[in-house]
Amino acid sequence: MTDVTVSLGANKYGKAENRVVRIYRDTPRHEIVDLNVTSQLRGQAFSDSFLTGDNSLIVATDTQKNTAFAFAKEVGIPSPEEYLLALGEHFVSEFDWVEGGLWQAEQYEWERITAGGRPHDHSFVRRGQATRLAAVQKADGATHVIGGIRDLTVLKSSGSAFTGFPRDKYTTLVETDDRIMATSVTGRWRFLPDAVAAGFDYNALYTEVVDVMLEVFASVHSLALQQTLFAMGKAVIEARPEIAEVRFAMPNKHHFVYDLSPFGLDNPNEVFYAADRPYGLIEGTIARDGAAPAPEAWLDIPQFV
Numbered sequence: 001m002t003d004v005t006v007s008l009g010a011n012k013y014g015k016a017e018n019r020v021v022r023i024y025r026d027t028p029r030h031e032i033v034d035l036n037v038t039s040q041l042r043g044q045a046f047s048d049s050f051l052t053g054d055n056s057l058i059v060a061t062d063t064q065k066n067t068a069f070a071f072a073k074e075v076g077i078p079s080p081e082e083y084l085l086a087l088g089e090h091f092v093s094e095f096d097w098v099e100g101g102l103w104q105a106e107q108y109e110w111e112r113i114t115a116g117g118r119p120h121d122h123s124f125v126r127r128g129q130a131t132r133l134a135a136v137q138k139a140d141g142a143t144h145v146i147g148g149i150r151d152l153t154v155l156k157s158s159g160s161a162f163t164g165f166p167r168d169k170y171t172t173l174v175e176t177d178d179r180i181m182a183t184s185v186t187g188r189w190r191f192l193p194d195a196v197a198a199g200f201d202y203n204a205l206y207t208e209v210v211d212v213m214l215e216v217f218a219s220v221h222s223l224a225l226q227q228t229l230f231a232m233g234k235a236v237i238e239a240r241p242e243i244a245e246v247r248f249a250m251p252n253k254h255h256f257v258y259d260l261s262p263f264g265l266d267n268p269n270e271v272f273y274a275a276d277r278p279y280g281l282i283e284g285t286i287a288r289d290g291a292a293p294a295p296e297a298w299l300d301i302p303q304f305v
């Protein structure tokens, strides 16, 4: 028998998916912020817990959970990014053996219900459009902030073509200069480390980035989803000097023209079969020239889903 030795590699631990809902009720017109928060810590000091079960330096995942809820009151949630920055700063300063960590949030958005012809003060309906993403990573003494979005589902019923691709004996796809293009955008944008000062309006930036993405999706005459992806990232970086890099994953949600000829009907791009799988999966990174490349910390965050 050969002696096998092992060592502990990369690790982090914490509490995942804390469903933190903060209501601002200082006036009769309430505000709601609804987050799904994950907190994870890193540090050499945690090795002993993995290796021998010595928990003397383990900040319990239960404590991380409690802190996430307490900070929703103590700090508030002006934006998911600012809330995560405060959480991260707390853990590295409260416990000097915490070297870094990853704090992530998904935000579920609500809009006011219109009742009696006006927006209600304290009744909301979930906005189904998309989920906002935020992440803060502390590593090697640096802090990285990443914003994002998941499941922004968009469709254009014209203005999309796909032609000019190579053909071999397995190619059956018919070239088209008029097809439906639909996708569900997941994107993350990394902020330049020094571009964002305290009090920065992350919410306004998020709104603007989404608007820019939608505008480009609608207005670019698409020759490929790849081209649309790049154009969307380029426009986001051009619109906001704070953003170093955008990463996208875009499933191509195929809509196939349904053959109605057996029923004596023609179908000039009017009736489609929306296939849910398989789907094309187009992924890409668009980076600002001259910006510092992505730190390893950014690579640690799940990019493509």
Ligand SMILES: O=c1[nH]c(=O)c2[nH]c(=O)[nH]c2[nH]1
Binding pocket: 162, 173, 223, 224, 225, 226, 252, 280
């Ligand atoms: O926009 C597209 N990009 C592709 O790479 C591709 N491949 C395919 O079959 N359809 C499409 N559409």
